[in-house]
Amino acid sequence: VPTVFAKLGLAYDDVLLLPNETDVIPSEVDTTTHFTREITMKVPALSAAMDTVTESDMAIAMARNGGIGVLHRNLSIDDQAAQVDVVKRSESGMITDPLTVNPDVTLADLDKLCARFHISGLPVVDRENRLVGIITNRDMRFIASEDYDRLKVSDVMTKENLIIGPSDITKEDAHHLLAKHKVEKLPLIDKDGKLAGLITVKDFVKTEQYPDATKDEQGRLRVAAGVGFLGDAWQRASALMEAGVDALIVDTANGEARLALDMIRRIKADPAFNGVQIVGGNIATRQGAQAMIDAGVDAVKIGVGPGSICTTRVVAGVGVPQLTAVYDAAQACKAAGIPCIADGGIHYSGDIAKALVAGASSVMLGGALAGCEEAPGEKVLLHGKQYKLYRGMGSLGAMAPRGKKSYSKDRYFQADVTSNDKVVPEGVEGEVPYRGPLNAVLYQMIGGLHQSMFYTGARTIPELQEKGRFIRITDAGLRESHPHDIVMTAEAPNYNGF
Ligand code: RVP
Numbered sequence: 119v120p121t122v123f124a125k126l127g128l129a130y131d132d133v134l135l136l137p138n139e140t141d142v143i144p145s146e147v148d149t150t151t152h153f154t155r156e157i158t159m160k161v162p163a164l165s166a167a168m169d170t171v172t173e174s175d176m177a178i179a180m181a182r183n184g185g186i187g188v189l190h191r192n193l194s195i196d197d198q199a200a201q202v203d204v205v206k207r208s209e210s211g212m213i214t215d216p217l218t219v220n221p222d223v224t225l226a227d228l229d230k231l232c233a234r235f236h237i238s239g240l241p242v243v244d245r246e247n248r249l250v251g252i253i254t255n256r257d258m259r260f261i262a263s264e265d266y267d268r269l270k271v272s273d274v275m276t277k278e279n280l281i282i283g284p285s286d287i288t289k290e291d292a293h294h295l296l297a298k299h300k301v302e303k304l305p306l307i308d309k310d311g312k313l314a315g316l317i318t319v320k321d322f323v324k325t326e327q328y329p330d331a332t333k334d335e336q337g338r339l340r341v342a343a344g345v346g347f348l349g350d351a352w353q354r355a356s357a358l359m360e361a362g363v364d365a366l367i368v369d370t371a372n373g374e375a376r377l378a379l380d381m382i383r384r385i386k387a388d389p390a391f392n393g394v395q396i397v398g399g400n401i402a403t404r405q406g407a408q409a410m411i412d413a414g415v416d417a418v419k420i421g422v423g424p425g426s427i428c429t430t431r432v433v434a435g436v437g438v439p440q441l442t443a444v445y446d447a448a449q450a451c452k453a454a455g456i457p458c459i460a461d462g463g464i465h466y467s468g469d470i471a472k473a474l475v476a477g478a479s480s481v482m483l484g485g486a487l488a489g490c491e492e493a494p495g496e497k498v499l500l501h502g503k504q505y506k507l508y509r510g511m512g513s514l515g516a517m518a519p520r521g522k523k524s525y526s527k528d529r530y531f532q533a534d535v536t537s538n539d540k541v542v543p544e545g546v547e548g549e550v551p552y553r554g555p556l557n558a559v560l561y562q563m564i565g566g567l568h569q570s571m572f573y574t575g576a577r578t579i580p581e582l583q584e585k586g587r588f589i590r591i592t593d594a595g596l597r598e599s600h601p602h603d604i605v606m607t608a609e610a611p612n613y614n615g616f
Contacts, residue, residue, distance in 0.1 A: 127439035129424070130469040131596055133588040140575035144568040151479050151579045152457040153186055153332075154365055154395035154416040157340065160184040160330040161564055162474065162579060164459060166484035167191065167344035167369055169516060169526075170508045174204040175492040179556040181205070181339035184330035184564075188367055188482070189343040192516060192526040195354045202341055202361035207235055209324045211289070211337025212306070216316035218243045221250055221272035225261065228253065228271055238320075241305045242275050247312045249282065249305050251275035282307050285314035292317045334364060342397070344369035347381035348528045355385060365395040367419065371430060371512065371530050371544065373401040379413045386414035400461055402438035407447035407458065417457045419482065420447045424463030426485035427510035430544045441476050448477020467566020467612055474567075474579055475586030484508070486563065489553035497552050504552035510545015517541050551614070562612040 151162040161184030165172045169192040172180075177187030189201050207217065219228055219240045232238065239254025253275040261274060281299045283292055285306045296304055296319050306315035321337070332340045342365035345355045355366055366385065370378045382398050385391050398410040399419025410418045423430040423437025431437035438446070440463040451458040460478035464470060464486055473481050487493060488508035497504045509515050517527040518541045530544055553559050576582035591599070600616045 125442075127442040128590070129439040130441050130463060130465070130472050132439070133441060133472060133590055134595075134599070135468075135471060135475060135570060135574055136587045136589055137573045138575040138585060138587075140572060142572050142575055142577050144565075144572040147568050147571040147576070148578050149184075149564065149567060149571075152417075153342075153459075153480055154397060154457055155455075156416065157186075157332075157364060157395055159186055159332045159340075159480070161332075161560070162470070162478075162480035162567075163560065163563065164188055164342070164480060164482040165487050166461070166482050167342075167367060168484050168488075168509075168511050169193070170495055170506070171484050171488050171493050173494045174201040174208075176487070176490065176494075176556065177201070177205045177341045178208045178339060179490075179492040180560075181332045181341060182324070182328040183557050183560050184328075184332060185480075185560070186332050186340055186342055186365075188365075189341065190511070190526070191344040191346060191354065191369060192511065192524060194525065195350065195357050198343060198354065199357040199361040202343055202358055202363045204235060205341040206338050206362040207237075208339055209321050209337075210339075211317075211321065212292075213316045213318075214314070214336065216241060216305075216313070218247075218313065219253065219271055220244070221270065221275065223271050224267055225258065225269045225271065225274070226266040229258075229266060239303060241303070241313055241316060242271055242277075243313050249280065249307060249311070249313050251277040252280060252303060252305060254303060280305070283317070284308075287317075293322060296322075338362070340364040342367055342395075344526075345381075346370070346526065346528045347375075347378045351381060352384075355391070359391060359394050363394060365397055365416070366391075367397040367399070369399070369526075369529055371400060371422070373399045373419070374406050374409055375531065379409060382410070382413040382415055397459070399459070401447060402443035404446045404450045407450035411450060411454045411456055415456065417459060417479070418447060418451050419459045419461045420444050420478065421461035421463065421482075425461075425510065425545070426463070426465070427508060427513065427545045427548065428462065429510070429546060430512070433542065433544050441472060444473055444476040444478050452477060467563045468570065470563065470567045471570030471574070471582065471586070472588075474582055475574075475588065477583065479579070483563070485550055487556065487559065489550040490556045490559055491552075491554055492556050498549065500549060505549035506552050507547070508550045509547035510543075512544035513547045514541060514543045515547045516545070517543065558611070566612060 163185040165180045165187040167188040167190045169190045172187045180187035242251040257274045285308045302319045304317045308314040343358045343363050344367045395416040397417040398415040400421045402422035407418045424440035444460045457479035460473035461482035495507045512530045
């Protein structure tokens with residue numbers, strides 16, 4: 119008979135995975151998984167939609183390394199849509215809608231455009247979109263920056279002997295042309311002489327350098343973005359979609375709120391959003407997951423209170439220890455064939471395998487990635503060590519930034535509060551150690567997962583989920599799991615203490 123105290127909730131630290139007979143080699147496992155119903159990725163990790171974790175740099179790095187970044191929404195609609203654009207333009211098989219420049223633009227403006235999109239040159243087109251030249255680093259190399267305001271693109275661009283290709287060129291022919299003429303960019307021209315696309319050497323190199331990258335059908339990196347459900351949320355969702363976002367995450371601390379479910383239903387019912395996957399969250403029970411599924415989501419995000427910066431469980435007394443939350447919610451998702459994401463509370467790489475065995479298809483990381491070079495914000499020096507700011511989206515700093523607008527405090531349903539004194543935070547602000555570039559950090563996190571798969575005898579994620587068995591442990595077991603009876607004298611890249 120259920121009572122109010124019937125259920126015990128377990129956290130990642132309460133369990134371990136049992137070793138198994140195995141002939142799996144860690145370097146040979148396949149970690150491919152579903153992010154949403156229609157999007158797969160080779161690495162089961164997402165970077166959190168938080169303003170100290172994911173902007174375009176992080177999203178690009180995540181997608182290159184086989185995961186996906188979720189752009190935060192604590193910024194204006196235009197700024198967030200521009201970030202989607204930056205990710206989608208960062209690399210591609212063939213750019214069908216390349217950025218271009220007119221011949222009468224100044225070099226100063228050209229320079230700004232190139233810096234914003236991290237590109238080294240552009241096709242030059244007239245008002246009818248006919249190619250009249252190309253301008254790259256090479257043309258700019260010997261121009262003094264004092265002359266940037268005075269000179270125009272037409273003064274320095276390359277216009278003779280342009281190397282161009284037809285719009286239906288094959289990848290191989292394009293590669294051949296680029297190599298033969300030792301150029302870096304190949305503009306593609308249609309029958310009427312108009313610019314129809316662009317192929318760059320950088321994209322060939324990137325494809326070799328990042329074989330696991332998460333890409334769309336056109337070879338562009340994939341990216342997701344958070345949206346709300348109040349005020350101008352609909353305009354935000356539309357702007358993100360127009361910029362080419364692959365998935366929208368209706369982002370709230372309580373996914374069972376009717377307003378959030380209504381937003382999901384509305385987006386799913388609108389044919390304009392057909393090409394975009396919709397993720398709902400966060401929930402922490404089977405019933406919550408079912409509500410998301412019934413509203414039509416393409417993936418469910420699980421986690422109420424496990425986040426390293428989260429105080430919801432203390433402030434509101436609400437939440438479910440994350441392993442149990444994932445296990446319960448995943449039951450509904452599995453029955454419906456909908457992927458689910460374990461969001462928050464992943465501290466060590468071993469927690470990833472535990473989340474997957476409990477039923478998650480992927481994990482979302484906040485604190486584990488906030489110290490990366492690609493996370494927003496500068497490094498700070500504290501007691502001779504480098505740190506980066508990390509804060510909850512429900513912290514005072516994120517919900518009531520001094521002199522700035524908070525675009526995301528409706529995540530905690532505090533949209534109508536006008537005075538900062540009347541904000542009730544559900545998160546804290548702090549610093550995490552600086553950890554260098556994302557690829558090294560992710561290498562350790564996912565390398566740990568490879569080891570889990572080796573120990574449990576699983577070659578794929580579905581096999582891990584099928585074979586994985588938990589054992590519950592006690593406080594003594596947890597102490598025994600961590601290094602003990604030693605003063606650590608060297609830092610390990612994947613262990614930062616108990
Ligand atoms: P963690 O990886 O443990 O740092 O947790 C990150 C997650 O915490 C986010 O993806 C989000 O779901 C949640 N979060 C973000 N802000 C807050 C808060 O202020 N309470 N919580």
